[in-house]
Amino acid sequence: MNDVTGPDLFVDLRAFWLSAEGGLLPLFFYPRRADFDPTGVSETGRVTVTFSGPWSDSMTPTLADVPLELVEQSDPDAIVP
Numbered sequence: 001m002n003d004v005t006g007p008d009l010f011v012d013l014r015a016f017w018l019s020a021e022g023g024l025l026p027l028f029f030y031p032r033r034a035d036f037d038p039t040g041v042s043e044t045g046r047v048t049v050t051f052s053g054p055w056s057d058s059m060t061p062t063l064a065d066v067p068l069e070l071v072e073q074s075d076p077d078a079i080v081p
Contacts, residue, residue: 010064014055017068023051026073048073 020027028046030036035045049070057066 010057010066013066013068017051017055020051022055023053026050029070 017023019025026048027050028040029049030045031047032045035042037044037046049072052069052071055066057064059065
């Protein structure tokens with residue numbers, strides 16, 4: 001994984017949030033970077049989550065603040081995208 005900073009990170013995060021339809025579609029979250037599987041095949045360390053709440057941001061010339069919350073889905077099979 002590459003670390004991205006600056007405006008590119010903000011744009012990428014917003015695009016990702018929109019692709020998850022603002023939290024309506026579940027996504028996989030890996031709390032430990034070592035468990036990340038780019039293929040999505042391995043379930044080790046993977047948690048199914050959705051975003052909670054609407055998009056909100058505040059910007060200054062040097063900082064963007066985006067308070068996002070992830071909510072773990074207790075029964076991922078019950079989620080129908």
